[in-house]
Amino acid sequence: MNAAVRAVAVYLPEKVLDNGELVRQFGTWTESKIFSKTGVVRRHVVEGELVSDLAVGAGKALFAEHGVRPEDVDFLLLCTECPDRFLPSTACTVQDRLGLRKDAGALDYNLGCSGYVYGLALAKGLIAGGVARKVLLITADTITRTIHPRDKSTRAIFGDAAAATLLEASDKEGVGSFSLGTDGSGASKLMIPAGAWARPSSPETRAETVNRWGNVRTLENLYMDGPEVLKFTLDVAPPCFHEILKLNGVGLSDVKLVVLHQASRMLLEKVRDALQVPEEKFVIDIENYGNTTSSTIPIALRDMEREGRLTEGDRVMVMGFGVGLSWGGTVLRW
Numbered sequence: 001m002n003a004a005v006r007a008v009a010v011y012l013p014e015k016v017l018d019n020g021e022l023v024r025q026f027g028t029w030t031e032s033k034i035f036s037k038t039g040v041v042r043r044h045v046v047e048g049e050l051v052s053d054l055a056v057g058a059g060k061a062l063f064a065e066h067g068v069r070p071e072d073v074d075f076l077l078l079c080t081e082c083p084d085r086f087l088p089s090t091a092c093t094v095q096d097r098l099g100l101r102k103d104a105g106a107l108d109y110n111l112g113c114s115g116y117v118y119g120l121a122l123a124k125g126l127i128a129g130g131v132a133r134k135v136l137l138i139t140a141d142t143i144t145r146t147i148h149p150r151d152k153s154t155r156a157i158f159g160d161a162a163a164a165t166l167l168e169a170s171d172k173e174g175v176g177s178f179s180l181g182t183d184g185s186g187a188s189k190l191m192i193p194a195g196a197w198a199r200p201s202s203p204e205t206r207a208e209t210v211n212r213w214g215n216v217r218t219l220e221n222l223y224m225d226g227p228e229v230l231k232f233t234l235d236v237a238p239p240c241f242h243e244i245l246k247l248n249g250v251g252l253s254d255v256k257l258v259v260l261h262q263a264s265r266m267l268l269e270k271v272r273d274a275l276q277v278p279e280e281k282f283v284i285d286i287e288n289y290g291n292t293t294s295s296t297i298p299i300a301l302r303d304m305e306r307e308g309r310l311t312e313g314d315r316v317m318v319m320g321f322g323v324g325l326s327w328g329g330t331v332l333r334w
Helices: 020-028 031-038 051-066 088-098 115-128 182-191 226-247 265-275 294-308
Strands: 004-009 016-018 042-044 075-079 104-111 136-143 159-168 179-182 257-260 317-324 326-333
Touching: 004 051, 004 115, 004 294, 004 317, 016 020, 020 031, 020 257, 031 265, 051 136, 051 159, 051 182, 075 088, 075 115, 088 104, 104 115, 115 136, 115 159, 115 179, 115 317, 115 326, 136 294, 159 294, 179 226, 182 226, 226 265, 226 317, 226 326, 257 265, 294 317
Parallel strands: 075 104, 075 136, 257 317
Antiparallel strands: 004 159, 016 042, 136 159, 179 326, 317 326
8 A cells, every 4th residue: 555645734933034134133144145045035933832833733724725634634743853842742732632533643753854754754654554544744843942042044044834744545656765864973963962861951051152153052052064964965965866766766857846855045056956957847945934844845845736836646756854964755646
C-alpha cells in the first residue's frame, strides 16, 4: 500500500514583522539590503503563542479547507524543535485540542530543516506497515522565541508558522523513495548550545556576548554559522538530488517543480546553480514568511497549488537540509 498527500493547510501567527520595523530597531541596515541578503520582506512571529497553538491552528485549517474530519485521522505526527514542555509530548496536547480519536497514535519528533521530509517518510512507513490509513503530519515551530532580540542576523531570516499535511493510503503512485542522511559531527553549526540537560541554564549561559558584527546572543539563543551551513548544503545537496532522481526512476524533465527547504534566497540561488535546475522549475517562496524551519516546504507546496503551478498528477521533488546536521528528499506525485 502506498501513501499519497491528500491535502496541505497552513497557519501563520497574526503578528507580522517587516523589514521596515527591523531597520527602525537596528538602524544599521536598509530594507533593500535585508531583502538582498535573505529574500525576505516580512515574516510572521509569535507573541506568546505556544507551538501547540500553531499546530492546532494548522490542523483546524486543514479540516475546514479540505473537508477532513478529525475522527478520520489514525495517527498524528508533530515535528517541532520548540515543544510546549519537556513532557508530555506536545502531540498529545494537539490530539486532544483537535478532537482526534483516543485510539489514534500521536508523537513528537525533534527535527528542523529536513523535518518535513522525515515526516513524509515516517507517515509512509506507518501506512505501509498497516498501522494507519490516514496520517496527519504537522510541522510547527516558534523559532523566533529562541532568537535574541538584538541578533539581527537571525531575526532577519526566521519566522514562525505551522503546516498540516494529510497523507492517506493509496493504490496510486504517491510518496516516492527517500534519500536520507545525517552528520551529527556538524551539530554545533546550527544549535541552541545551552538551556537543556546537557548544559543547564545558569548565569553563565544567560550572559550576553557581542560578535564583531554587533549581534548579541547568549548560549541559550539560536546560533547559526551561516558560511558553514552553506558549505554543508552545497556539499550534500547535489548527491542527494541525483540519488532522489535515481531511486525514483525519473529524470529532471519528469519533475514539474523542485521545492527545497526555504533557508534563504541567497542559499537557494547557489544551490539552484549547483543543481542546474531551470528557474521555471525551481521554487523560491520565502518573501512573505522567512525561514519557518520544518514548515517551509509544505508552505511552498500549498502556495504552488494555489497559484496553479502544481496540479493533480504532477511530480514534485522535495528536499530539506540543515540542523542536525540532517538532509533528505523524495519525489511526490501530486
